[in-house]
Amino acid sequence: MATTTNPFEPPRTTDLAGDAPAVNGPRVVAPEALRELTAAAGWVRGLARLTAVSIAVQVLRLIIDVGRTRGASATVGVVGAFAVPIAIAILFLVRLNRYAAASERLWGGARDAVGAIIDAQASYLKLASVVVGIGAGVFTFSLAIAIGSGRFFSWIYR
Numbered sequence: 792m793a794t795t796t797n798p799f800e801p802p803r804t805t806d807l808a809g810d811a812p813a814v815n816g817p818r819v820v821a822p823e824a825l826r827e828l829t830a831a832a833g834w835v836r837g838l839a840r841l842t843a844v845s846i847a848v849q850v851l852r853l854i855i856d857v858g859r860t861r862g863a864s865a866t867v868g869v870v871g872a873f874a875v876p877i878a879i880a881i882l883f884l885v886r887l888n889r890y891a892a893a894s895e896r897l898w899g900g901a902r903d904a905v906g907a908i909i910d911a912q913a914s915y916l917k918l919a920s921v922v923v924g925i926g927a928g929v930f931t932f933s934l935a936i937a938i939g940s941g942r943f944f945s946w947i948y949r
Contacts, residue, residue: 820902820905825897825902825905828894828897828905828908829894829897829898831894832891832894832895832897832898835887835890835891835894836891836894836895838887839884839887839888839890839891842880842883842884842887843884845880846877846880846881846884849873849876849877849880850873850877852873853869853870853873853877856869856873857869857870879922882918883915883918883919886911886914886915886918887915889907889910889911889914890908890911890912890915892907893907893908893910893911894908
């Protein structure tokens with residue numbers, strides 16, 4: 792849909808407007824894509840198991856650290872420091888388990904599992920983008936506070 796023969800010309804915005812009608816019916820997936828999705832099933836299961844082990848280690852470490860702390864404020868601090876990463880890991884584990892279950896169905900021959908795999912991948916990537924966005928925002932805010940308070944560059948003026 793380019794207006795010239797230049798291969799580097801970006802598409803017109805009208806080409807990206809989404810005017811095409813929605814396609815109804817079963818999803819058509821290339822055989823190569825099916826093979827790759829099937830091959831990824833083992834990796835997804837392994838990543839889900841690794842995430843579950845990571846959560847278990849974090850919970851164990853939380854229990855140990857809570858047992859070592861003295862005072863209510865220290866205990867609240869330790870629980871707060873561990874609760875956020877554990878909660879985030881659980882959110883990722885839920886998406887990975889959905890992805891692994893759909894991959895298992897595809898590996899078993901159920902071609903209708905492709906939609907569930909794509910939905911699970913989309914959910915996983917959306918969660919990752921939200922977590923990265925929030926993390927980058929918190930980091931930027933903390934950096935701005937540190938620079939604004941003069942503590943970040945205090946080592947220069949010693």
